[in-house]
Amino acid sequence: MKKVLFAVMALSLFGVNVSTAQDESKSDEFKRWQVRVRGVGVVPTESAKIGIIGGDVKVTETFIPELDFTYFFTKNIAAELILGTTKHEVQTMHSDISAVGGSTNASVDLGSVYLLPPTLTLQxxxxxxxxxxxxxxxxxxxxxxxxxxxxxxxVVKGIEYENALGFAAQFGFDLMLNDTFFINVDAKRLFLSTDVTVDASNLAAGLSIPAEVTLDPWLLGFGVGMKF
Known part of the structure; x- marks a missing residue:
């Protein structure tokens, strides 16, 4: 009789252990991927050191669609990759172009440029x-x-921008609508600078104007996402 009771107890304990292991396994299961579509306002906080003519720089703000993918290594730790492209108008401010017959406090139109800034963050x-x-x-x-x-x-003949490596910081939140879909609010700050060379040889022979431009834009996003 004792052997029978011992066997029953052993089987019961084994059953509890199996059930507990299954419950822990289920608790470890979660959706590792999510994708978002956002509208993003790109707001540069620009400044510049401009050679020869001096002054500062003005870069326009813009609003773009953006796509991003996030992979969760654990329930807390994830990596996010964002994809989007922006177009900005650029001009100098308070520049001295009197040497080529202009004002000592001029704004010089430097045209436009597109930026493709893929950004990877650990969250x-x-x-x-x-x-x-x-x-x-x-x-x-x-x-x-x-x-x-x-x-x-x-105004000028040409302009070149150097591709640049920068850093990013972000904070945001998701509001879950159900287990799959959610609303997202996100803010990123990119710490980004580039070297610019302006070819102004059409204004004076051999005139090339170097500049160090800091963009440091804010990326302010709102959108929807899906977990899978």
Whole structure:
């Protein structure tokens, strides 16, 4: 009889252990991918050191669609890659172009340029439990900006921008509508500078104007997403 009771107890304990292991396994299961579509306001906080003619720089703000993908290594740790491209109009402010017959306080139209700034961030997500509707996060990472299709405008002959590596910081939150769909609010700051060379040889023979331009834009986004 004792052997029978011992066998029953052993089987019961084994059953509890199996059930507990299954429950822990289920608790470890979660959706590792999410994708978002956002509208993003790009707000540069620009400044510049301009050689020869001096002054500062003005870069226009813009609003773009943006797509991003996030992969969760754990419930708290994730990596996000954002994809989007922007177009900006550029001009100098308070420049001295008296040497070529202009004003000592001139604005010089430098045309437009497109930026492709893929950005990868490593994120920490708070309150990962499924019951939490509000899910805030913070992140930091790297950015590589490609400048392309630069048009010099009507004043100078040409303009070149150097592609640049920068850094990124972000914070935001998701508002879960259900287990799959959510609303997202996100803010990123890119720390980005580039070297610019303006070919003004049409104004004076051999005139080339160097500049160190800091953009440091804010990317302010609102959109929807899906977990899968």
């Amino acid at each position: 920490y997500h708070f309150l990962p439990d499924q019951k939490n509707i509000f899910k805030p996060y913070v992140g930091a990472g790297v950015n590589y900006t490609i400048f392309y299709n630069a048009k010099p405008g009507t």
